[in-house]
Amino acid sequence: MSSGSRVNRGYRIVRLVSGAHSVHSLAEAETFHPVVGPVAEAEALYVRQLDLVRRFREAKEEFVVWDVGLGAAANPVTFLRAVAEAPGRIRVLSFDHTLEPLEFALRHVEHLDYLRGYEEPLHRLVREHHAVFNPGGPRVEWSVRVHDFPSLVQQAEAATWPKPHVIMFDAFSPAKNPAMWTRPLFARLFQLLDPDRPCALPTYSRSTLLRVTLLLAGFFVGVGHATGEKEQTTIAANSPALVREPLDRRWLERARRSTSAEPLETAVYRQAPLSKATWEHLLQHPQFG
Ligand SMILES: C[S@@+](CC[C@H](N)C(=O)[O-])C[C@H]1O[C@@H](n2cnc3c(N)ncnc32)[C@H](O)[C@@H]1O
Secondary structure, eight states, X not given: OEEEEEEETTEEEEEETTSOEEEEETTTTEESSOSSOHHHHHIIIIIITTTHHHHHHHOSSOEEEEEEXXXXXXXXXXXXXXXXXXXXXXXXXXXXXXXXXXXXXXXXXXXXXXXXXXXXXXXXXXXXXXXXXXXSSSEEEEEEEESOHHHHTTSGGGGGSOXXXXXEEOOSOTTTOGGGGBHHHHHHHHHHSOXXXXXXXXXXXXXXXXXXXXXXXXXXXXXXXXXXXXXXXEEEESSGGGXXXXXXXXXXXXXXXXXXXXXXXXXXXXOOOOOHHHHHHHHHSGGGO
C-alpha cells in the first residue's frame, strides 16, 4: 500500500502507490484514503458523482454539507476547491471525536498539498471549532462538533442542525469502527433530513450489510461510482432521483443468500445472514415495489 512513511504520535504520513500521500492512524491501523489518495477519492465519490459544482450553482439557498469523520479534512476541502469560483453560501458541519488528525495534517502540508490555501481557516477551526471565510468565492461557514458522533446524533439538538444537501460519510471500516455503521445511527440520520431537500449520502463501502442498513433506515440505495480503489461504492438518498443505478431485485436475492447482511444494532461487529424480519422489511421498501 505505502512505499514510505513519516511517524508522528498516533498518525503518520504514508506515500501511496499512486504517488499521493495520505494520513494513517496507528491506533486504528487504517489509512484514511488507502489507494488513490484523499483528493482523487473525494473527487470521484462526492464532487463528480453528485455533480456538486452544478448542484451548488443551482442552489438558491445556503448549501449545507455534513462531513461525518472530518479526519484530515480532504472531503470538505476538495469540495470547497471545486466550487471556489462560484458565488453563493456554504455551510459545512463537520463531526469527529478528535481533531488530532487535522492538527497532524496541518503540520504536514508539504505532503498533503490539498490543504494549501486553507491552512488559516483550518487552524481557526481547530482552535475555535468555527471559521467563516471567503477565499474570493462563496462565503463559507464551517463548524466542527468534537464528540462521539453516534451519541451526538441521537441528541434532541441534532434536530436543530441545518438540513444537509450532502452527507459525506467517511468513518473507518465497519469491522474497525462498528459504532459508526449501526442501523439506529442511519435511521436517525434519515429522520433528521428534510423530505423537501434532496440529500445524497455516498460512501466508499459496497458491503451488503451497509446497503441493507441504509435501506432499513429509509434511504433509497444504489450502486455508487468507482473510486479507482473500488469498482463500486454505495450511494444513498432520500430522493430516488439522486440514485442513478438503484439496487434491484437481483441484488435483493443475492442479499438473501449473503452470510453478512443483517444490520448491526449495536456497536459490536458481527456477521450474520438476513433475519426473517429484516427480509420482510426489505420487501416492503418502495424501491422494490
Ligand atoms: C477515514 S477517517 C476520515 C478521513 C477524512 N474524511 C478525511 O478526508 O481526511 C475516519 C474518521 O472518523 C472518525 N471517527 C471514528 N469514530 C468516530 C466516532 N465514534 N465519532 C466521531 N468520529 C469518529 C475518526 O476520528 C477519523 O478521523
